[in-house]
Amino acid sequence: MVMVQDVNAIGKDFFMSTWGDPALALHCRCVIEACLGMAKETDLNQDVFILAGWIHDVGRKDDVANHEQVSCDYLENFLNINSQFRPLEREIKDCILHHRSSGKPETLFGQIFKAADKVALRNSKWLAYKNSFST
Ligand SMILES: [Fe+2]
Numbered sequence: 001m002v003m004v005q006d007v008n009a010i011g012k013d014f015f016m017s018t019w020g021d022p023a024l025a026l027h028c029r030c031v032i033e034a035c036l037g038m039a040k041e042t043d044l045n046q047d048v049f050i051l052a053g054w055i056h057d058v059g060r061k062d063d064v065a066n067h068e069q070v071s072c073d074y075l076e077n078f079l080n081i082n083s084q085f086r087p088l089e090r091e092i093k094d095c096i097l098h099h100r101s102s103g104k105p106e107t108l109f110g111q112i113f114k115a116a117d118k119v120a121l122r123n124s125k126w127l128a129y130k131n132s133f134s135t
Pocket residue numbers: 027031056057117
């Protein structure tokens with residue numbers, strides 16, 4: 001029997017143990033939600049979006065300007081520990097490396113992810129969080 005893995009728990013654990021910033025955790029959740037909304041009723045592998053979602057911005061803790069590349073280093077660490085996801089490396093990497101405005105995704109996964117990174121900023125949970133800081 002094949003065990004169903006809780007991919008979200010695996011990705012979230014990696015994020016929490018690597019950085020765990022609460023605001024970024026909310027952002028990651030909103031990106032994943034936007035991706036899965038776009039990919040609903042498709043055969044696109046959701047694991048790509050979930051793992052890219054949790055890892056794509058982790059590099060910001062070291063180097064904001066080049067964070068998409070640093071995040072790819074974290075992806076490599078993640079795949080060394082969680083080798084069952086190695087077959088998804090190309091797609092996850094496309095999402096992470098090309099998620100910024102200047103990025104040019106090579107796969108449909110990457111195109112969806114790039115849009116989702118921006119759509120996430122309009123997520124009601126994110127807006128409520130941001131508004132909680134305004135007077
Ligand atoms: Fe992001």
